Amino acid sequence: MTLSFSAKLNRREGIAGGLALWWTNDVKLSVLTHDKNLTDTVISINGEDKWFGTFIYAPPYEEEKQEFWERLGTLRDDVNAKWCIMGDTNIVASPNEKYGGTPFDYNNAKWFHEFLDRSYLIEIQSKGGTYTWSNQICEENEICEKLDRVISSLEWSFLFPKAISIIEIPVASDHAPIVLLTDGLKKKARKEFKFESRWTLEEECSNIVQEEWTRTEQRNHRGTFRVKLRRTKVKLWKWNREKFGKNKTSANDIANKIKALHNGPMTRENAVKLKDLKAELSKLWESEEMYWQQRGKTVSAEFKTHRKNG
Template identity: 80%
Template sequence: MALLAWNVRGLGNKDTVRALKNICVKHKNGIVFLSETKQKRRYLEKIRMRMKMDNGFYVDPVGTAGGLALWWSNDVKMSILAYEKSFIDTVISINGEDEWFGTFIYAPSYDVEKQGFWERLGSLRDDVNAKWCIMGDTNTVASPNEKDGGSTFDHNNAKWFHDFMEKSYLMEIQSKGGTFTWSYQRSEKNVIREKLDRVLSSVEWNFLFPKAIAVIEIPIASDHTPIILLKNGLKKKARTEFKFESRWMLEEECLNIVQEEWAPTEQRNHRGTFRVKLRRTKVKLWKWNRENLQVNGLQGERKLFERMMIIENEEQGKG
C-alpha cells in the first residue's frame, strides 16, 4: 500500500483532479494527503468519493489560502491526534501491522513562522524512540544541491529544519525519481527549481520498514510534484512491460523515431511488416528513453519542464 503527499496548489481545477485520480490508480494509494487545497470540505468530500477513498479529515483553508485534506481506505486504522493549519498528526496501523505515528505537513513559507512551526512539530513526540514518519511540503531547501536557479542557498532559512531533525533524531527517506519537487519559471530562460517536499522518519520507523522508499513523480497540474511513499519498497517485476509514456509526446525525437520506423516499405507481407515495425519502434523508444530521459535525468527533467511551460504559455496566448 502506498501513501501520497501532494501540494496541489488548489483542487478546483479539473486537470488537477484528473491527475490525482490517475496517480491514485497507478500507485493504489491507501492514504492520500493533499495540502493547499483552497477548498471547503463539502467540495472535497465529493472528490474523495470519486477517488473511492473510504474516510476523510479536513482542515479548512483561511479564506482562499491553505487547506488540508487527509483520506484513507478501510484497510487503514487511523486516529487523529492533533491538527492545525500546517499539519495533521495521526497514529496509523495498516492491515493489522504495528502502529506508528504519521504526521502530514504543509510547512509555512514565511521565514518568521518557520521557527515556531518546527518547534511545535518537535513537541509532538517526547519519546525519541517513537515510530514516526513525516511527509509533505517542508517549504525548506535543506542543502545547496537541492536548489537550481534563483537566489543563493540561505543557510539561516534551513537552520530551524536542521535543528528539528537533530533534536527529533530523524533522517530523510531515500528517494527515487527527479531531483527537485518544486519549479517556478520567471521567464523562458529563468527557471527556479528546489527540493521542498520529502519524507522523514525515525530510526525505529526505519527498523519497521527497512525497504521504504519515496518516489518523486513528474510535475503535473501543480508547481509541486507528488511524493509517493512505498513503505515496503519497490516491487520487482519479472518482466518489464513496454508502456508508451504521455510525456514522450513533448519530445521531438520521439516523433522522429515513430515516423522513421513507420515509413512506407516495399515489403508484400503486410502482417509481418506491421509486427516488425511495431517491435522495432518499441525497442528504439525504450532505448531512447533510457539513454536520454532516465540516465540524463537532470537534463531530461529540465528539458521536459521547459517544454511543458512553453506549451502552456502558447495555449494561454491562444486563449
C-alpha cells in the same frame, strides 16, 4: 500501504490552502491533532504495528518557521517512537536542492536541521525528479527547489527498511506529488495470460483464433493442440497490447517526456512543449476516467435490470 496526502486542498484561508488526508480500508488511522499546518495521526496497516504519521504543510513565511519546527518537535517525547513525517517543508535543506533565484540561505534551513537533530530523524531516500517545486518560468528566471520530502525516526525505518519516496511529475500543480512506498520498489510479476471477455466483441479476435488454429505446422509438431494453443495465445497477447494498451502506453510515454523536461533547462521552447504535454496527458487521464465511469454505469444498469426481471 495505500495512503494519500495532499497539501493546499482543504480549510482554505483566502488564497492559501490547507491539508487533505484520505486512506483505504486496510489502513486504520486515528487523528490526534489537526490544524492548518499539520495533521498528526496514529496508523496501523492490516492490524500490524502502530506508528505515528504526521502530514505537514510548513509555513512559507520566515517569521513563522521557528515556531512551527519547535512545535513539531514537541509532538513526540520518546525519541524511540516509530514516527514518519511527510509533506511540504517549505525549506531548501542544502545548496544542491536549489536551482536559480537567490543563493541558498543557511539561516532559513537551520530550524529544520535543528529539528532533525533534536528528534533524531533522517530523510527517506527519494527517487524520480531532483526538485519538487518550480516557479514554472523559463530560462534565466527559472527557480527549482526541493521543498517536499519524507523524514522518519530510526525506529520507523527499522519497521520499514525498504521504504522509499518517489517524486512524480507535476501536472496540475507547481509541486510534484510525493509517493511513499513502505515496502520499496517491487519487481513487476509476470502477468498470466487471461482471455478477456471484451475480446469476443472484436471481429479481429475471431480472425486471429481461426487463422492460428487452422495453420499447418511444419517439422515434427504436426499441428498439436499445445502448439496451436501457445501460438494463438501469443498472437492474442500482442493484439491486445496494440488494441487496448494504447492509452496506457501513450500516458507513460508522455509522463516520461514531462519528467525529462522538468530535469532539464527550462527554455522557452521546452516551456511550450511542457505545457502541450501536460494538456495531452490531462486529456488522456480524462478519457480513461470517462471510460471507467461509463463501464461502471453499464454494470450498475445491467444489475438493476437483472434484479427487476428476477
